[in-house]
Amino acid sequence: MQKDFETLFYEAEDHYLQSSDLVMLKNSVNSLKERLAIYRLLRDQEISIFQFVADNLGETFPDEDNQRLQKGLKHWISVMRYAAMAMLLNNPDYFRHRILEWLTDIVQAQDMVTIETHIFEHLKQGLEEMLSSEQMQLLNPFLEQAKITLLETKSQSETLMVGE
Secondary structure: OHHHHHHHHHHOOOOOOOHHHHHHHHHHHHHHHHHHHHHHHHHHOHHHHHHHHHHHHHHHOOOOOHHHHHHHHHHHHHHHHHHHHHHHHOOHHHHHHHHHHHHHHHHHHOOOHHHHHHHHHHHHHHHHHHOOHHHHHHHHHHHHHHHHHHHHHHHHHHHHHHHO
16 A cells, blocks of 8 residues: 555656546545554454454363463464554555564464464454455455465475375
């Protein structure tokens, strides 16, 4: 999003923006307003979103160590916060560099994939109940990016090792 604005403003240094540029700017501003509304909603409802996930997690994994469950929840709280910011900025690279690169190794090294997959599924379910389908379309690419990076990378690499 920021690069879109920068490009338009840079082009406007030596001439007025063309009608098509103004339409693109208007669409970017309108999109930013919607993204900001979603960001605020996620920020304001974070506790209730994750309470839903935590309640279900305790029921599903009653014999699991509470510290491991809490660690998984903390990971996904961080993921959500960074996903919300990346969605606001419309910048998947921000998301990947800020959290996914370092968190992937932690999740896999601590063998948390099963717990965190469950957290992801219930987090997404809770978000789908709270957000409209249009709002989910803006957030979902970042959730899917987290799912693929954090939860599917290990299972894919294990599959490759077993197949060799």
